[in-house]
Amino acid sequence: MEKKLFILCLILFSLLGYSQTQVGINTLNPNQTLDVNGRARIRTMTNVNTEALTLEYNNRVVSNSDGILGYVVNNSSTTVPWSFNDNKNAVLSSPISSQQRGGTVNLNFSITVTIPAKSQSQVVVKYNMPVMHSSRRSGTIGYVGCTLFKSVNGGSDVELEMGSRKYTVVGSYKGPSEVTALGLPISGFAVDIISNPGNIPMDIVYKVDGYVEFNYDTVTFGMLTASSEDNxxxxxxxxxxxxFTKPVN
Known part of the structure; x- marks a missing residue:
């Protein structure tokens, strides 16, 4: 009896030793470390709904057509596409005129964008600003334009140079004498990528200010007059x- 028990134990230990390299469930020919021929079910899983655990559990499980498992990093820009989040817009309500010699002209013109917690956002900012001056004399203005600023959570304004524009005013104009306003619309464009890995939403203010340099004339930003017909x-x-947004961990 002891001899038969010894032989049985030897056979069981041999099988267990082999199964440590490849284990098959519902198959006699496993070709992976764990080969399951059928559906899998996990009854208990770790709750990762905390900041500490989401930093650790930051991969997604995927499989190929043969059912072999793999993973991809959740915040990889190549695997997580941008999703449309919101669209904001603003229209200047009245013209802003200035005789400032140089520097920025406050237009009180801005848009506030909220970046959700634990996300990365791509913000595409566009603007169009008519800029005019009334003098026909040469050499009255050197440069006019617009400056795009950004501030985070009420902080200081920082210029987004990608979106700032200015043009050189020509030395003299020759045209119909009844033309009383001279200038052109200035268009700006910028793409801003912001990451907010924290638990609190982030407020970003994008602001457009006017810009003048070597000015000896009145410059008007936004529109000719408040009358819609004049514009x-x-x-x-x-x-x-x-x-546009996508999640980050």
Missing amino acids: ANWGRGAMSARI
Whole structure:
């Protein structure tokens, strides 16, 4: 009896030794370390709904057509696409005129964008701003334009140079004498990528200010006058922010 028990134990230990390299469930020919021929079910899993655990459990399990498992990193830009989140816009309500010699002209013109917690956002900012001056004399203005600023959670304004524009005013104009406003619309464009890995949403303010340099004349930003008829050709100052987001850990 002891001899038979010894032989049985020897056979069982041999099988267990082999199964440590490849284990088959519902198959006699496993070709992976664990080969399951059928559906799998896990009754208990770790709850990762905390900041500490989401930093550790940051991969997604995927499989190929043969059912072999693998993983991809959750915050990989190549695997997580951008999703449309929101669209903001603003229109300047009245013209802003200035005789400032140089520097920025406050237009009180901005859009606030909220970046969700634990996300990365791509914000596409566009604006169009008519800029005019009334003098026909040469050498009255050197440069006019617009500056795009950004501030985070009420902090200091930082210029987004990608979106700032200015142009050189020509030395003299020759045209119909009844033309009383001279200038052109200035268009700006910027793409801003912001990461917010924290648990609190983040507020970003995008602001467009006017810009003048070597000015000896009155410069008007936004529109010719408050009358809609007077702006048929000039248009009004307008800006928009289109927001796309994706999750990060």
